[in-house]
Amino acid sequence: MTESILQVVGLGKRFGGLQVTRDLSLDIRRHETHALIGPNGAGKTTFINQLHGGILPDAGTIRFDGVEITREPVHRRALLGVARSFQITSIVAGFTALQNVALAVQARQGHSFRFWKRADDDRRLQEPAMECLRLVNLGGRAQTMAAHLSHGDRRQLEIAIALAMEPKLLLLDEPMAGMGRDESQRLVQLLKSLKGRYTIVMVEHDMDAVFSLADRVSVLVRGSVIATGTPAEISADPAVQAAYLGHQH
Amino acid sequence: MLDNSQQTTLRPSASWSGQQSLRRLAPVIILVGLLALVPVLAEGLEQPFLIRVFTRVVVFAIAAVSLNIVLGVAGLVSLMHAALFGLGGYTVAILAEHGTTELLVLVPAAVLGSGLAAAVFGLIALRTTGAYFIMITLAFNQMFFYFFVALERYGGEEGLQVFAPLDLAGMALGGRTTIFYLCLAVLLAVLVAGTRLVDSRFGMVIRAAAGNDRRVSSVGIAPLSYRLAVFVIAGAVAGLAGALLVVSQTFISPAEMSWVRSGDLIVMVVLGGMATVWGPALGAVVFLLLELLLSALTIHWQLPFGIIIILLVLFLRDGLANLIGALRSGDGGRGHD
Numbered sequence: 001m002t003e004s005i006l007q008v009v010g011l012g013k014r015f016g017g018l019q020v021t022r023d024l025s026l027d028i029r030r031h032e033t034h035a036l037i038g039p040n041g042a043g044k045t046t047f048i049n050q051l052h053g054g055i056l057p058d059a060g061t062i063r064f065d066g067v068e069i070t071r072e073p074v075h076r077r078a079l080l081g082v083a084r085s086f087q088i089t090s091i092v093a094g095f096t097a098l099q100n101v102a103l104a105v106q107a108r109q110g111h112s113f114r115f116w117k118r119a120d121d122d123r124r125l126q127e128p129a130m131e132c133l134r135l136v137n138l139g140g141r142a143q144t145m146a147a148h149l150s151h152g153d154r155r156q157l158e159i160a161i162a163l164a165m166e167p168k169l170l171l172l173d174e175p176m177a178g179m180g181r182d183e184s185q186r187l188v189q190l191l192k193s194l195k196g197r198y199t200i201v202m203v204e205h206d207m208d209a210v211f212s213l214a215d216r217v218s219v220l221v222r223g224s225v226i227a228t229g230t231p232a233e234i235s236a237d238p239a240v241q242a243a244y245l246g247h248q249h
Numbered sequence: 250m251l252d253n254s255q256q257t258t259l260r261p262s263a264s265w266s267g268q269q270s271l272r273r274l275a276p277v278i279i280l281v282g283l284l285a286l287v288p289v290l291a292e293g294l295e296q297p298f299l300i301r302v303f304t305r306v307v308v309f310a311i312a313a314v315s316l317n318i319v320l321g322v323a324g325l326v327s328l329m330h331a332a333l334f335g336l337g338g339y340t341v342a343i344l345a346e347h348g349t350t351e352l353l354v355l356v357p358a359a360v361l362g363s364g365l366a367a368a369v370f371g372l373i374a375l376r377t378t379g380a381y382f383i384m385i386t387l388a389f390n391q392m393f394f395y396f397f398v399a400l401e402r403y404g405g406e407e408g409l410q411v412f413a414p415l416d417l418a419g420m421a422l423g424g425r426t427t428i429f430y431l432c433l434a435v436l437l438a439v440l441v442a443g444t445r446l447v448d449s450r451f452g453m454v455i456r457a458a459a460g461n462d463r464r465v466s467s468v469g470i471a472p473l474s475y476r477l478a479v480f481v482i483a484g485a486v487a488g489l490a491g492a493l494l495v496v497s498q499t500f501i502s503p504a505e506m507s508w509v510r511s512g513d514l515i516v517m518v519v520l521g522g523m524a525t526v527w528g529p530a531l532g533a534v535v536f537l538l539l540e541l542l543l544s545a546l547t548i549h550w551q552l553p554f555g556i557i558i559i560l561l562v563l564f565l566r567d568g569l570a571n572l573i574g575a576l577r578s579g580d581g582g583r584g585h586d
Contacts, residue, residue, distance in 0.1 A: 052467070054463070073466070073471070074463075074466040074467060075465075075466040075467075075468075075469050075470055075471040076469075078466070078467055078468055078469030079469040083467075083468075084467060086463075090461060090463055090464050090467070091461065091464060092456075092457045092460045092461045092464055093460060093461070094456070094460050095456075095457065095460070099453065100464075102453070103453055103454070103457050103464075103465070103468055103470075104468040104469075106450050106453065106454075107468040107469040107470045108469065112450040112451055112453070112454045112470065112475065113451055113475075113478065114449055114450040114451055115442075115445065115446050115449050115451050115452075116445050116446075116449055117449055117450070118445070118448040118449065119448060119449055119450045119452070119453045120448065122450070125450075161464075161468065164468075165468055165469065
C-alpha cells in the first residue's frame with residue numbers, strides 16, 4: 001500500500017438548505033493522479049474549494065502531508081504545497097505571462113517586502129519562471145500580456161503558475177473545459193509528462209482524458225463518494241453506471 | 250477585447266510592464282526639471298507670488314503621487330488621504346506651537362504620526378472591500394476633520410498659525426525659494442522611490458492583488474499585510490506632504506483635511522493618470538493652476554472648472570500622462586488597446 005498524502009474524513013458542507021458535501025471521505029496516495037467525476041451538481045468544485053481553502057467545511061477534517069489543514073487559510077495551504085488551477089481561469093490579466101509565473105516563484109522565496117530592486121530584472125525570479133513557462137510550452141509567449149493569451153494558453157499558464165509553486169498536490173478543476181481538440185490533446189500530453197512527479201487531483205468531464213490520465217477515479221454523487229477504483233473498475237461498477245455513466249451514453 | 254471581466258478589476262496595472270528603468274524616469278526628470286525653473290521665471294516676470302503658488306502645487310503633487318500608490322497601483326479607493334495629509338500638517342503646527350522649530354524633528358514626527366494613523370485605521374478599513382472601503386475611509390476622514398474642528402486649544406475651525414520661524418539643521422530656513430526647492434527635492438525623491446516601489450517584488454504583489462486577489466492568495470501570499478503596508482507607506486508620505494504644506498504656508502486649518510480635499514486628490518490622480526507614478530503630479534499641477542486661473546476670472550469658477558475636469562477625464566481615459574505618452578510615440582493611443 002502506497003503512503004497517502006491527503007486524508008479527507010467525514011467532510012460536510014451546507015449552503016442554506018442544500019447539502020453540497022455529505023460525509024465525504026477520500027484518501028489520495030502520494031504521486032497518484034486521481035480523477036473526480038460525477039454528474040453536474042455533485043459537488044466536485046465545492047470539494048476542490050474545500051481542499052484549496054477558499055471554502056471552509058462545516059464538518060470533517062482534512063489532513064495534508066501530516067498536517068491538519070481543515071481550517072487553514074488559502075495562502076498557508078499554498079505554502080504547504082497545495083496548488084490549483086481554477087475552473088474559470090484566474091490569472092493577473094495586466095501582467096505578462098512571465099510576470100504571472102514570477103509572482104508564484106516570488107511567493108516561494110519568502111516574504112515580498114522588498115521595495116527597491118526591480119522584479120523584472122531579478123534573475124532569481126525570472127529564470128525559474130521561464131523554466132516553468134517552457135515546461136508548458138509557453139516559452140514563446142513569455143512577454144505577452146496574459147489578457148491577450150488564447151483560452152488554451154491561459155489554462156497552460158495556470159498550470160505553469162501552479163508548477164512554479166513547487167507543489168506537493170496539484171488540484172486541477174476541469175483543466176480541459178472550453179478547449180478545442182488540439183488544445184486538449186496538448187494539455188493531456190503535458191499532464192502525462194507531469195504524472196508520477198506530482199500528486200494530482202483533477203475534476204474532469206472529458207472521459208477520454210480521465211481514462212488516459214488517471215491512476216484511480218472517484219465518483220461523486222450528491223456530495224459523497226460512491227465509488228473509488230481504477231478506471232477499469234469504475235467503468236465496470238454497476239452503481240456508477242446507474243448514477244453517472246448511464247446518463248452519458 | 251477583454252472578455253475576462255472577472256479577472257480584471259482595474260485597468261491601470263496593464264501599462265506598468267515592460268519598460269526600461271531610465272525611460273521610466275525620463276518623464277520624472279522632465280517634470281521636476283520644468284518645475285525647477287519656476288523661481289527663476291517668477292523672479293524674471295516679477296511675479297514672486299508664483300513661487301508660493303507652485304510650492305503649494307508641489308506639496309499637493311507629493312500628496313497625489315502617494316494617493317496613487319494606494320488608488321492606482323493597489324486599487325484601493327481611499328477617501329481618508331486628506332486626513333493623513335492634514336494630520337501631518339497639524340503635527341508640525343502643534344509641535345511648533347510648543348516651541349519645537351527644528352524641521353529634522355518636526356518632519357519625521359509628522360511622517361511617523363500619519364504612518365501610525367494609517368496603520369491603525371487601515372487595519373480596520375482593509376477588512377472591508379469595494380464600496381464599504383470607500384464609506385469607512387470617508388467616515389474616518391470626517392472623524393479626523395471634526396476632531397480638529399473641535400480642538401479649540403489649537404485654533405479649532407479657524408486653523409492654527411505657526412509664528413515661530415523654523416530651522417533646518419540648526420540654520421534658519423530662509424525664504425520662499427529655499428522652501429520651494431526643498432519641497433521639489435522631496436517630490437523628486439518620492440517620484441523616484443515610487444517608481445522603484447511599483448516595479449519591486451512588493452509592487453508586483455500589490456499590483457497583482459489589485460487585479461486578482463484570489464490569484465495572490467493561491468500562490469501563497471496573504472494580500473492583507475501587503476495592502477496594509479502600502480496604505481501605511483502612502484499615509485506616511487501624505488503626512489510628509491502635509492508637513493511641507495505647513496512649513497511653506499505657516500498655517501493649517503481643518504479645511505485642508507475635509508473629505509472634499511480627499512476628493513480633490515482623487516481628481517488630481519485620475520486627471521493626471523493612474524498608470525504612471527508621475528501622472529498624478531502632473532494632475533496636481535493642472536488641477537491647481539486651473540483652479541487659480543478660473544477663480545481669478547469669476548467667483549462662479551467651480552462650474553467651468555467642473556466641466557473642464559469632466560471633459561478632460563472623458564476624452565483622456567488614462568489621464569494627461571497618457572496624452573503625453575501618445576503625443577511622444579505619435580500613435581495616438583496606448584498601442585494594442
